[in-house]
Structures are given as structure tokens and as C-alpha cells.
Amino acid sequence: MTTSQPAAKGKRVAIRQDLFTTPLDDLNAVHLKGTKCNDCGEVFMGHVISCAHCGSESMKGIVFNDQGTLYTYSVIQYVPPGDYKGPKDPFIPFVEGLVELPDGIRIVAPVLDCDPKNARINMPLKLKVYDFFKDEEGNDVVAFCYVPA
Ligand SMILES: [Zn+2]
Known part of the structure; x- marks a missing residue:
């Protein structure tokens, strides 16, 4: 720390x-970013x-569509191993989805606000960016998931 000011809380x-x-100020206005290969797409x-597909270095940054569909999924029934930051006590089973975006990519992401019994392949989803947990410095760590659209 090079400043004498107290660390800003809630950053x-x-x-x-x-x-x-x-910026991450208004999470409703935050989108996922990606990169597209100019040569192979x-x-x-x-x-x-x-590009991991064709080796090209001609790449462009893109912003992903917030809408997607559930391509396939599994239900996580037990606390994942490692540094799991979600609710543990009690653990709440959740849907881990493979979400297909119109941008030509499928993303592995939790599908929250969705009872696993109600998950359906091809169901419409939308991006949700949210404060997931606080780190050691008191910052809000922002993560993403998908929720039923
Ligand atoms: Zn390529």
C-alpha cells in the first residue's frame, strides 16, 4: 500500500x-466479453x-449477447471440491449449464434461480452479473451466471 487512505470498501x-x-458500477449494464478470430471465425x-483453432493472430474483441439457451446441463448435488464460494451450509444443489450463445460459443456456467427439476434443454436464458463473494480486502468479487429468461 502506497497510500495512507483506508482501503475503499465495497470496490x-x-x-x-x-x-x-x-465499468462494474451498474451490473445490469455489464456484458461478457470475447474474442473472435478474423480468419476462421x-x-x-x-x-x-x-486462435487455438487455426493459429491466426488476427483477432477482434467482441461483446457477447446476453441471451442464450440451455444446450445441456447437469445438476450439482454436492459441494464442489476446492475453493467453492457458493452456499455450503446448507449446500443448495444447482444447475451447471452449457449455455449456447448466438455469438457462436457455448459457455459452462451455473444456471441460478432455477429449480433443477425445472431445467429443460433449449430453455431461454439470460446473463446475470452479480456480487458473488467478498475477498480478503473487502472487495465485492463479481461473477456471472445465467437465469431463466
Ligand atoms: Zn482462427
Whole structure:
């Protein structure tokens, strides 16, 4: 720390760099970012400097559509191993979806606000960007999921 001011509380930080459009002030106005290959059209999440499909370095940044559909899914019944930040006690089973976006990519993401019994392949979904947990510095860590549209 090079400043004598107290650390700002409640600052928002993205769970992963280059994932979201900024600023993060109004989470309803935040979208997912991706990269598209100018040569073969392959689409990737976040910022990518070369295409894993064709090797091209001609890439452009894109903003993903907020709408998607549930391509397939599984229901997570037990606390995932590792550093799981969701509710643990009690753990709430949730839908982990493979969400198909019109941008030509499928994204693995939790589908929240959705009882697993009600999950259906092809159901319309929309992006939700939210404060997921507080880190050690008191920042709100921003994550994303999908919810029924
Ligand atoms: Zn390519």
C-alpha cells in the first residue's frame, strides 16, 4: 500500500480479468466479453491473442449477447471440491449449464434461480452479473451466471 487512505470498501473486482465489459458500477449494464478470430471465425471467452483453432493472430474483441439457451446441463448435488464460494451450509444443489450463445460459443456456467427439476434443454436464458463473494480486502468479487429468461 502506497497510500495512507483506508482501503475503499465495497470496490468491485471481476472474478477473472478480461471477462466483463466495464465499468462494474451498474451490473445490469455489464456484458461478457470475447474474442473472435478474423480468419476462421472461432469465438473464445475473454481476451485471446491467437486462435487455438487455426493459429491466426488476427483477432477482434467482441461483446457477447446476453441471451442464450440451455444446450445441456447437469445438476450439482454436492459441494464442489476446492475453493467453492457458493452456499455450503446448507449446500443448495444447482444447475451447471452449457449455455449456447448466438455469438457462436457455448459457455459452462451455473444456471441460478432455477429449480433443477425445472431445467429443460433449449430453455431461454439470460446473463446475470452479480456480487458473488467478498475477498480478503473487502472487495465485492463479481461473477456471472445465467437465469431463466
Ligand atoms: Zn482462427
